[in-house]
Amino acid sequence: MLFIDKIFHMALEVMAIIQFSGVNKWYGSFQVLKDINLDIGSGEVVVILGPSGSGKSTLLRCINQLEVISDGDLTVNGFKVNHKKTNLNKLRQEIGMVFQHFNLYPHKTVLDNITLAPTRVRKLNKSEAEKTAMQYLTKVGIPDKAKSYPSQLSGGQQQRVAIARGLAMKPKIMLFDEPTSALDPEMIGEVLDVMRDLAKEGMTMVIVTHEMGFAREVADRIIFMDEGKILEMTKPSEFFENPKNERTKQFLSRILKH
Amino acid sequence: MDFSFLDVYKESFIHGFLTTIEVSIVALILSLVLGVIIAVFRISRVKPLEWFGTAYVEFFRNTPLVIQIFFFYFGLPSIGIDLSKFMVASFGLAIYTSAFIAEAVRAGIQSVNKGQMEAARSSGLSYIQAMWHVILPQAFKIIVPPLGNQFINLVKNSSVLALIAGGDIMYAADEAAVDYDVIPIYIFVACLYLVLTIPLSLIVNFMERRWAKQGSR
Numbered sequence: 001m002l003f004i005d006k007i008f009h010m011a012l013e014v015m016a017i018i019q020f021s022g023v024n025k026w027y028g029s030f031q032v033l034k035d036i037n038l039d040i041g042s043g044e045v046v047v048i049l050g051p052s053g054s055g056k057s058t059l060l061r062c063i064n065q066l067e068v069i070s071d072g073d074l075t076v077n078g079f080k081v082n083h084k085k086t087n088l089n090k091l092r093q094e095i096g097m098v099f100q101h102f103n104l105y106p107h108k109t110v111l112d113n114i115t116l117a118p119t120r121v122r123k124l125n126k127s128e129a130e131k132t133a134m135q136y137l138t139k140v141g142i143p144d145k146a147k148s149y150p151s152q153l154s155g156g157q158q159q160r161v162a163i164a165r166g167l168a169m170k171p172k173i174m175l176f177d178e179p180t181s182a183l184d185p186e187m188i189g190e191v192l193d194v195m196r197d198l199a200k201e202g203m204t205m206v207i208v209t210h211e212m213g214f215a216r217e218v219a220d221r222i223i224f225m226d227e228g229k230i231l232e233m234t235k236p237s238e239f240f241e242n243p244k245n246e247r248t249k250q251f252l253s254r255i256l257k258h
Numbered sequence: 259m260d261f262s263f264l265d266v267y268k269e270s271f272i273h274g275f276l277t278t279i280e281v282s283i284v285a286l287i288l289s290l291v292l293g294v295i296i297a298v299f300r301i302s303r304v305k306p307l308e309w310f311g312t313a314y315v316e317f318f319r320n321t322p323l324v325i326q327i328f329f330f331y332f333g334l335p336s337i338g339i340d341l342s343k344f345m346v347a348s349f350g351l352a353i354y355t356s357a358f359i360a361e362a363v364r365a366g367i368q369s370v371n372k373g374q375m376e377a378a379r380s381s382g383l384s385y386i387q388a389m390w391h392v393i394l395p396q397a398f399k400i401i402v403p404p405l406g407n408q409f410i411n412l413v414k415n416s417s418v419l420a421l422i423a424g425g426d427i428m429y430a431a432d433e434a435a436v437d438y439d440v441i442p443i444y445i446f447v448a449c450l451y452l453v454l455t456i457p458l459s460l461i462v463n464f465m466e467r468r469w470a471k472q473g474s475r
Contacts, residue, residue, distance in 0.1 A: 093382035103377035107395050117381035
């Protein structure tokens with residue numbers, strides 16, 4: 001068992017696409033992230049759980065430098081994220097991000113939302129970009145909404161467009177920041193389905209969510225955070241059936257009660 | 259009422275009317291471009307740019323337009339820059355108006371949800387690209403009414419041109435007023451300005467309603 005663990009970790013080190021080592025972050029005198037050490041392998045699906053204010057969204061947002069780390073080292077897809085000379089736009093091209101509130105561009109049609117970055121950043125021509133966009137719209141199940149504006153879509157549809165928008169850049173990593181938290185309960189399923197398919201296809205995914213069932217089913221690893229620290233980092237079965245940390249047990253008992 | 263001054267000064271008024279339109283159009287476009295640039299400076303995280311933007315806005319909106327125009331017209335030649343009256347009027351009006359436009363644009367940019375910039379930047383767009391394709395189009399929809407006000411003010415303010423014998427509507431009126439009763443002249447001139455400003459108001463109202471209907475979020 002120990003040996004297998006060792007091999008697993010060695011493999012991770014070689015293939016890690018995201019590496020936090022000794023990362024700290026402060027907002028003024030408040031420390032949001034405390035000594036984060038975390039390797040995420042290529043193709044791995046990692047779900048981050050924890051109470052609100054635990055720093056899980058901040059951790060996620062550091063990966064594409066929407067938040068800047070205060071010290072430590074963070075390497076993503078070969079880029080030193082905290083290095084001054086790192087070309088952030090280059091780094092971000094390879095990382096799709098899906099937000100809690102979708103953040104679709106309200107003045108653009110669904111199709112234009114999806115083709116903006118591919119045409120402006122990847123310099124694809126319009127027809128190529130639209131072809132790709134339609135493929136991903138079909139993948140998320142709403143090709144018929146290509147000409148609609150975001151305000152004409154339901155929340156679930158908007159979030160699926162947001163996922164298609166992220167995928168259209170053909171990223172190596174997808175980040176999800178509470179993708180279902182702003183949705184009506186009956187729309188959560190359709191978004192999780194899309195994410196589940198994505199995980200099966202081998203996309204590297206880092207997901208902050210409160211959907212426990214989804215986490216258990218889809219995650220390769222669960223990370224539990226509280227007060228800026230990673231308290232537990234383990235397989236889902238282990239995490240839900242056999243949590244080690246007192247704080248984890250407390251969290252799970254509260255969540256799973258209702 | 260006696261409008262016979264038109265028999266003599268018809269040409270002056272036609273010329274003045276066209277000059278006012280030309281100056282207004284040039285100044286309007288220029289003030290919009292300048293206003294957007296200064297607004298982006300104002301919210302820049304690069305301190306020198308922010309300071310420059312702030313100084314620009316505070317200086318030009320807090321000093322009288324007449325002084326600025328006089329400075330450009332009488333002051334610049336003394337340091338070897340000699341601009342035509344048309345240029346003085348256009349640049350002067352543009353710079354003055356851009357200070358107000360910058361403030362409107364800044365307010366517009368800041369009222370766009372923060373998530374929009376985050377979404378755009380996280381997809382790999384540069385700051386400028388994100389501004390241009392995502393933030394500014396949304397900001398402009400919000401600030402159509404104050405922008406309309408500034409454009410209407412600009413057309414009316416072009417009457418300062420008369421003070422440097424700029425050959426605009428107001429200048430034609432001053433010429434005619436030497437020989438004729440001033441009341442009909444100024445009524446006529448006011449109507450000429452209305453012919454320019456009321457359509458502008460209508461266009462602004464129309465755009466405001468159209469974009470409201472298209473309904474963002």
